[in-house]
Amino acid sequence: MARITIDPVTRIEGHLRIDVEVNGGVVNKAWASCTMWRGLEAILRGRDAREGWVFAQRFCGVCTTVHAIASVRAVEDALALDIPPNAQYIRNLILICHALHDHIVHFYHLSALDWVDIMSIPKADAAKAASIAEGSSSWAGNSRKELEAVQNKVKGLVASGQLGIFSHGYWGHPAMRLSPELNLIMFSHYLQALEFQRKSCQVVAILGGKTPHIQNLAVGGVMNAINLNSLATLNVDRLGTLQAILEDLIPFVQQVFLVDNCLLAASYPEWFKYGRGVANYLAVPDLPLDAKATKFDLPGGVIMNGDLSSARPIKDWKDDAFRKAVTEDSTHAWYQGGGPLQPYKGETIPDYTDFKEDAKYTWVKAPRYDGSPMQVGPLANILVGYAQGHPLTRKWTDSAFTQIASVHGLKVTPNDMQSTMGRYLARSIRSSMLADLALEHLNLLKTNILNGDDTTYNVPTFPKGEVMGMGMHEAPRGALSHWVVIENGAFTNCQAVVPTTWNASPRDDKGVPGPYETSLIGNPVVDAEKPLEVLRTVHSFDPCMACSCHTLDASGEEIAQVKVQ
Amino acid sequence: MTSFGVDAQCSISVIGLGNVFLGDDGFGPLVIETFRCSYAFSESVEVIDLGTPGLDLAPYLYGKELVVIVDAVHSAMAPGTISFFREEDFVSSRAKLRITGHDPWLWESLAHLRLAGHAPGALIVLGVTPESCTFSEGISERIVEIASEASESIAQLLRDRGIACCKRTEAATPNLWWFPLTEPPSITAV
Numbered sequence: 001m002a003r004i005t006i007d008p009v010t011r012i013e014g015h016l017r018i019d020v021e022v023n024g025g026v027v028n029k030a031w032a033s034c035t036m037w038r039g040l041e042a043i044l045r046g047r048d049a050r051e052g053w054v055f056a057q058r059f060c061g062v063c064t065t066v067h068a069i070a071s072v073r074a075v076e077d078a079l080a081l082d083i084p085p086n087a088q089y090i091r092n093l094i095l096i097c098h099a100l101h102d103h104i105v106h107f108y109h110l111s112a113l114d115w116v117d118i119m120s121i122p123k124a125d126a127a128k129a130a131s132i133a134e135g136s137s138s139w140a141g142n143s144r145k146e147l148e149a150v151q152n153k154v155k156g157l158v159a160s161g162q163l164g165i166f167s168h169g170y171w172g173h174p175a176m177r178l179s180p181e182l183n184l185i186m187f188s189h190y191l192q193a194l195e196f197q198r199k200s201c202q203v204v205a206i207l208g209g210k211t212p213h214i215q216n217l218a219v220g221g222v223m224n225a226i227n228l229n230s231l232a233t234l235n236v237d238r239l240g241t242l243q244a245i246l247e248d249l250i251p252f253v254q255q256v257f258l259v260d261n262c263l264l265a266a267s268y269p270e271w272f273k274y275g276r277g278v279a280n281y282l283a284v285p286d287l288p289l290d291a292k293a294t295k296f297d298l299p300g301g302v303i304m305n306g307d308l309s310s311a312r313p314i315k316d317w318k319d320d321a322f323r324k325a326v327t328e329d330s331t332h333a334w335y336q337g338g339g340p341l342q343p344y345k346g347e348t349i350p351d352y353t354d355f356k357e358d359a360k361y362t363w364v365k366a367p368r369y370d371g372s373p374m375q376v377g378p379l380a381n382i383l384v385g386y387a388q389g390h391p392l393t394r395k396w397t398d399s400a401f402t403q404i405a406s407v408h409g410l411k412v413t414p415n416d417m418q419s420t421m422g423r424y425l426a427r428s429i430r431s432s433m434l435a436d437l438a439l440e441h442l443n444l445l446k447t448n449i450l451n452g453d454d455t456t457y458n459v460p461t462f463p464k465g466e467v468m469g470m471g472m473h474e475a476p477r478g479a480l481s482h483w484v485v486i487e488n489g490a491f492t493n494c495q496a497v498v499p500t501t502w503n504a505s506p507r508d509d510k511g512v513p514g515p516y517e518t519s520l521i522g523n524p525v526v527d528a529e530k531p532l533e534v535l536r537t538v539h540s541f542d543p544c545m546a547c548s549c550h551t552l553d554a555s556g557e558e559i560a561q562v563k564v565q
Numbered sequence: 566m567t568s569f570g571v572d573a574q575c576s577i578s579v580i581g582l583g584n585v586f587l588g589d590d591g592f593g594p595l596v597i598e599t600f601r602c603s604y605a606f607s608e609s610v611e612v613i614d615l616g617t618p619g620l621d622l623a624p625y626l627y628g629k630e631l632v633v634i635v636d637a638v639h640s641a642m643a644p645g646t647i648s649f650f651r652e653e654d655f656v657s658s659r660a661k662l663r664i665t666g667h668d669p670w671l672w673e674s675l676a677h678l679r680l681a682g683h684a685p686g687a688l689i690v691l692g693v694t695p696e697s698c699t700f701s702e703g704i705s706e707r708i709v710e711i712a713s714e715a716s717e718s719i720a721q722l723l724r725d726r727g728i729a730c731c732k733r734t735e736a737a738t739p740n741l742w743w744f745p746l747t748e749p750p751s752i753t754a755v
Contacts, residue, residue, distance in 0.1 A: 048750035061617030109620055153680055165676040191681040198624035212618055462754040489752030
């Protein structure tokens with residue numbers, strides 16, 4: 001038996017440590033430990049509730065927008081404040097483009113190299129690669145010329161012997177099985193993705209006034225002035241620019257990102273068998289379509305024990321069952337206290353003890369839903385929508401299944417999606433849905449403005465005494481909720497139950513492990529010194545622990561340490 | 566155009582990196598806000614606080630002629646010391662030297678852009694040695710005092726390259742919203 005510690009897990013946002021026990025080439029025990037303390041909730045106490053979002057969007061350097069939106073929604077919920085439809089659409093467009101950006105970066109820059117072996121690219125037949133790529137997609141950037149140029153860059157890199165950031169990959173690992181041609185195609189898209197990462201940021205910048213850290217939010221709506229004929233406001237030109245950027249961005253999502261994930265799924269079918277983990281799923285409704293947020297373009301719901309027929313919808317943000325079900329437990333986290341607390345009563349008082357696997361071992365609390373651990377993220381999003389017959393979810397999920405079956409002859413079912421590969425595929429399916437919705441919400445905004453509505457903001461009024469509110473957002477990594485208690489307009493408590501907390505949850509007071517920990521059970525590990533397969537499953541969740549930054553010494557190296565005992 | 570982010574019109578970016586809640590790690594954002602309020606500069610310059618963007622740094626370096634990054638740099642020098650680094654400095658001594666706490670992603674972002682053919686023409690890091698990067702304790706006085714000197718260094722650096730940049734006679738008031746509250750917020754509750 002070998003005990004493997006990976007600390008830190010690389011190519012994620014932030015710091016994560018994973019410990020596994022491997023017996024006979026298979027993981028039989030796992031622990032997930034977040035090694036950074038996030039105490040930002042404490043900073044919000046005593047602050048003006050109208051400004052909470054400005055602080056909240058610094059919770060994390062990457063998920064800025066998502067915390068801003070959950071924070072304003074929490075305060076608006078406490079005040080029972082309606083949001084003008086224009087503000088809903090503008091917020092939705094920002095959220096969609098932020099998510100597209102995030103999903104593209106995750107697949108290409110943070111996880112593709114778990115599956116793609118760059119060192120095999122010099123051996124590829126570029127003409128054959130072009131014919132494979134052009135045969136599976138109508139994307140214009142797959143020409144032989146394009147692929148040869150990328151191949152030459154990689155040849156140069158390999159010949160120089162200076163691999164730089166690529167020097168620590170598990171190249172030549174027996175679990176790397178793509179053909180040189182597929183490796184070339186994927187890596188070519190890895191480089192092209194940079195341009196589309198930038199385009200999605202531009203949409204957020206145009207509407208949000210700046211990226212990262214948008215400036216246009218307000219409790220009660222958005223501060224975008226709308227005047228179709230004024231240079232300084234959201235006008236005809238800006239709307240046209242947004243349309244043009246989206247028309248560039250969408251084909252990359254639907255004809256490259258999704259297609260690459262289908263190619264990957266077909267090439268690694270065994271990964272539909274690993275990584276199932278906690279099969280309870282939670283997604284919250286998002287992309288509201290009206291002022292009172294009664295209708296949504298993304299459905300929410302709960303699935304227990306992997307049984308899609310058991311799906312229960314979360315119809316809107318007022319859902320009482322959700323509010324009562326969510327608790328956080330600190331038995332195994334470095335905070336004082338233990339037993340589950342409802343977030344409004346949540347505490348964040350540190351109690352660091354070092355890594356003690358039978359006691360406290362992480363900065364992440366254990367969130368529970370009616371006492372059960374839940375998996376959140378694009379997979380939960382897709383399964384909850386699919387189970388409820390949501391047309392857009394069905395359209396893109398079925399399209400992915402058809403692509404995999406017709407091009408590659410592999411039959412994938414919604415049940416197979418409950419796996420490591422399913423989480424990758426779900427992220428690209430969700431992105432394809434969001435790409436459709438980006439245009440839809442831009443059209444909703446235009447139509448509403450052309451109908452003469454230029455309202456973007458309702459003034460909030462704070463009552464004397466205490467009010468409480470909860471704001472939800474189906475963020476790129478899954479269900480996010482902010483819970484706030486406000487007294488005379490200032491915060492007295494703020495707790496954020498974040499997606500990575502759900503997924504990276506430690507064991508709870510009953511000893512029940514969280515999704516990362518459970519998903520690793522049964523995961524293969526061919527070579528304990530090179531635990532590539534563990535990274536595949538961990539990366540499938542898109543970990544983001546970057547809720548605060550870490551600092552390093554000028555002399556300090558930070559290369560992933562893999563310790564085998 | 567200022568503070569817009571990923572602005573294709575701007576060929577020069579002055580970028581602050583750092584976590585405003587981690588004491589002196591907030592040097593970058595502080596200098597950006599100080600510079601923005603104290604100087605008038607060419608339209609080709611984008612001045613932006615990026616916080617701790619991780620790999621999301623790449624879009625802000627994409628295709629720029631010149632990038633100036635302002636950040637806290639841990640070193641053996643006395644706290645408050647300003648130093649300049651060029652890209653070559655840390656490429657050549659890569660194994661021994663990391664420039665800033667946010668360097669892991671700066672390095673990756675640059676490498677990605679270089680391969681894709683969109684790397685910035687030149688990159689300069691303006692670093693200050695921090696005194697303390699402790700959560701929620703606020704930035705040290707010594708580092709706050711150095712912010713105007715660092716701003717003038719940025720101005721000089723731009724002027725040396727023929728980019729217009731002048732000190733305003735009267736500086737605007739910087740919005741340092743993350744600094745500790747000195748008095749309770751004024752909210753009218755009804």
